[in-house]
Amino acid sequence: MAKGKALKQDETGSLISADKVRGTAVHTPAGEKVGTIENVMIDKTSGHVEYAVLAFGGLLGMGKARRALPWDVLNYDTAQGAYVVNIDPKMLQDAPDYAEDEDISVWSDPEWRRRVDDYYEM
Amino acid sequence: MAKGKALKQDETGSLISADKVRGTAVHTPAGEKVGTIENVMIDKTSGHVEYAVLAFGGLLGMGKARRALPWDVLNYDTAQGAYVVNIDPKMLQDAPDYAEDEDISVWSDPEWRRRVDDYYEM
Numbered sequence A, B: 001m002a003k004g005k006a007l008k009q010d011e012t013g014s015l016i017s018a019d020k021v022r023g024t025a026v027h028t029p030a031g032e033k034v035g036t037i038e039n040v041m042i043d044k045t046s047g048h049v050e051y052a053v054l055a056f057g058g059l060l061g062m063g064k065a066r067r068a069l070p071w072d073v074l075n076y077d078t079a080q081g082a083y084v085v086n087i088d089p090k091m092l093q094d095a096p097d098y099a100e101d102e103d104i105s106v107w108s109d110p111e112w113r114r115r116v117d118d119y120y121e122m
Helices: A089-093 A110-119 B089-093 B110-119
Strands: A015-017 A025-027 A033-043 A051-057 A065-070 A076-077 A082-084 B016-017 B023-026 B033-043 B049-055 B064-069 B075-076 B082-084
Touching: A051 B016, A051 B110, A065 A089, A065 A110, A076 B075, A089 B082, B033 B089, B064 B110
Parallel strands: A025 A082, B023 B082
Antiparallel strands: A015 B033, A025 A033, A033 A051, A033 B016, A051 A065, A076 A082, B023 B033, B033 B049, B049 B064, B075 B082
């Protein structure tokens, strides 16, 4: 395995660990930071990552806003070391949101998921 | 949304968060605990979860053994609250392994991934 630069174990050419995705910055194509990935939502049956949870704003973890982003709108840019979304930050702000303390999960509501998908025209 | 029991936000009917997968127990079909899921490896391009990292043994996090399990061998059993793998624990022990401190990632080695997939006949 003496083939050049050693890769870190949590990020390779084609695979990335969920741990590594978490905390990764999300940028506009121009390189402006929009927020960070807080979590990813996996379809239990298909094993496909359906959404990333984008968190932005807030101070010391308080008052953070959260948006569900369909995974397919994220593109990893190795040069920026960040995911790039080609979506106006204002549009992200206006997207369907949810609070951490909502006791009924938005994720279990097909209607809510449809709203998110429609919003991003997925 | 007044439809019975509130689901926790990190686990719904069809979606589960990566955070929730992490730390979930892995059982034999008979309910014997084999280990816990430590991480999941996501294909960056397809967004598909390719492997779960199964950790077992060790004391206080020291000397843990790790095995890459193709995602498709895991089945979530709601009754057990655990993933069930229908594989002899001895076979899991004998599977291709890797240590946390390996500095060249096994994940970036296509030959190693092929060994894992072949081992489980994926």
